[in-house]
Amino acid sequence: METVGHLINGERLDVGQRFQDVFNPATGQVTKRVALASKVTVEQAISAAQAAFPAWRNTPPIKRARVMFRFKELLEQNSAKICQLIGEEHGKISHDAMGELQRGIENVEYACGAPEFLKGEHSKNVGPDIDCWSEFQPLGVVAGITPFNFPVMVPLWMFPMAIVCGNCFILKPSERDPSSTLLIAQLLQEAGLPNGVMNVVNGDKEAVDTLLSDSRIEAVSFVGSTPIAEYIYKLATANGKRCQALGGAKNHAIVMPDADMDNAVNQLLGAAFGSSGERCMALSVAVAVGAGTAQALVEKMRTAMAALKVGAYSDASNDFGPVITRQHKDKVVGYIDSAEADGARIIVDGRNAEVAGYESGFFVGGTLIDGVKPTMQSYQEEIFGPVLQVIQVDSMQEAMNLIDNHEYGNGTCIFTRDGEAARYFTDNIKVGMVGVNVPLPVPVAYHSFGGWKRSLFGDLHAYGPDGVRFYTRRKMITQRWPSAGVREGASFSMPTLK
Known part of the structure; x- marks a missing residue:
């Protein structure tokens, strides 16, 4: 029987001491088994991401975007296989699976605009010989925990934006339908992503709790039920992490x-x-x-x-x-x-x-x-x-x-x-x-997705402009090069411009 494993540092690993059955919900039959990552396996993925971060952080945004352009092409070329895996493990009808994939691809298209949305702002001469500008810098190693109902679209809400912003990513998909998620991660490697930038660990609560408690994880994105969203948010923020946790609905x-x-x-x-x-x-x-x-x-x-x-x-x-x-x-x-x-x-x-x-x-x-x-x-x-x-x-x-x-x-x-x-x-x-008169008002990729009340824990919505804000830190830089020979005395008042 086929085992669905992990993707760590560019390599497929089908190892594990614990496994869970994967069903075809149309037949009710077990078709595969998925390896459930231990704490050690998750830590291995985090270490790979941490090691890859310095080089990826300093990769020019246009080069990161080129990886996303190639990734988009590979998703389209492999759409039939991706949708087949969605159908076999989730049960979604082929036309619905194709719609899910297309909405995910639109988020990849948005991520291709990284050179534009990461430009920051610049102001010259905010004071005498003083310039001021902002930069959007990546956080480091970030994680996503995604649900069974959209095994392709929801991961594509997260990791393309996180990665194109310069972060390295650990994805923990649903263990109920993991194959399509693992395939799209492998396609991203094929698109030219350096090893360690994108990692996938399949697992259960042990894997989730490791991600939430490890100090090397800077931020966590989650989509799922409200009780779990609340748990994710409380534990992540208690451990000093940025968190967006999307919950249930009525x-x-x-x-x-x-x-x-x-x-x-x-x-x-x-x-x-x-x-x-x-x-x-x-x-x-x-x-x-x-x-x-x-x-x-x-x-x-x-x-x-x-x-x-x-x-x-x-x-x-x-x-x-x-x-x-x-x-x-x-x-x-x-x-x-x-x-x-x-x-x-x-x-x-x-x-x-x-x-x-x-x-x-x-x-x-x-x-x-x-x-x-x-x-x-x-x-x-x-x-x-x-x-x-x-x-x-x-x-x-x-x-x-x-x-x-x-x-x-x-x-x-x-x-x-x-x-x-x-x-x-x-x-x-x-x-x-x-x-x-629109029953499913799901925002397009260049807006952001998120509810109110107990449907969202956190301040920023998913993907779109809020996705950029979530996966980056704004740094403000104020710089002065005094004119030659000009020296000012010490000032103890709050700096102002009159």
């Missing part, structure tokens, strides 16, 4: 009475059930304003969901695939059960989904639940599955209050034709990423 869509209902339904289908709902930006709650709106929404969703196709990644006609593990399937089904027990109505039931030829797969069908109340567990917690819940309210303000009162503040949207309502919503809602 994303709401307000459907106004004037909304184009057919368009809203089409958009909700993809946003709620795409990637089996295993997205931190998935729309999991539709808030219908008014009884008529709620009734129309539920009936149109019921009809549209009859055409949904769930199945294996290799059939591009499928809309979404299985969830990641049998345990996660049981968790999602448990939330549906709890909603029903709490009095909600299961309009479309995906608990007993069956796919011919894949009877042992971890499939949950698209599920629609009506009559949901804010007190229900299924509403309060992140389900992370193909489940859409509907809540009815009487006004837009009541809908906004519902969203604002939730502990998460990752993403939200409103479906409306009313510009005044949309403007009020975008100005006042307490959520980090907001859409107007």
Whole structure:
């Protein structure tokens, strides 16, 4: 059986004393095993990165960017293989996997602009013979801990920007679907990256805790659930590290009475059930304003969901695939059960989904639940599955209050034709990423991604301009070369320019 190992100092290492099974979630079968790094293995990767840092730090930004240009080409040339690995280990349908890869490539494209965004600022003659300028200097060795649901895109949020800014990187990907992540790291080596600049260690809590406690790691990026994000942030900052930890979500869509209902339904289908709902930006709650709106929404969703196709990644006609593990399937089904027990109505039931030829797969069908109340567990917690819940309210303000009162503040949207309502919503809602008739308002690569409240721990968002700020330190330099023969006496007042 194939072992998925580590990439340390440019070499593939399949060593380990502990291993974990990797499943194909469509078949339910074990296909590989992944080596779980020990503390010693992680420290080996950190040492390799630390040794590579001085030379990489002093490599001109244009040369770093050229590596990223070649990396982008290799990602595109190997896209079929990358997407196949995503499908085999995550279950994501081929077209969805290609979309994930493309969004990741866009972050590599942004990183190629390093010579521009690392220029800093310069001011001449801020005082007599005094010039002042800023520089963006790398931090050193930095780490990323990434989730199973985007094994390619989320790592590409992190390491291209960190590396092009002059840092060396340690990546700890999800042990559930590690192969595509390891492949893209190997492609970066093939693009000409020096050994030790990029390292991958597969592992579990032992690997994570080593990264969080080792004093040589300057910063940590994380994407995952809120409880783990909070743990990562607290431990990293307690050890003096810079940290951005992106957590969970409960994303709401307000459907106004004037909304184009057919368009809203089409958009909700993809946003709620795409990637089996295993997205931190998935729309999991539709808030219908008014009884008529709620009734129309539920009936149109019921009809549209009859055409949904769930199945294996290799059939591009499928809309979404299985969830990641049998345990996660049981968790999602448990939330549906709890909603029903709490009095909600299961309009479309995906608990007993069956796919011919894949009877042992971890499939949950698209599920629609009506009559949901804010007190229900299924509403309060992140389900992370193909489940859409509907809540009815009487006004837009009541809908906004519902969203604002939730502990998460990752993403939200409103479906409306009313510009005044949309403007009020975008100005006042307490959520980090907001859409107007756009159900998945994920920022493009040259903006930054991040939520509010307990969806983000830290001050800077992921990728884009905030990515540059996170992976660099600004240094201000003030320099004076006095004119020959000019000597000033000592001054004990605060320097000013009058």
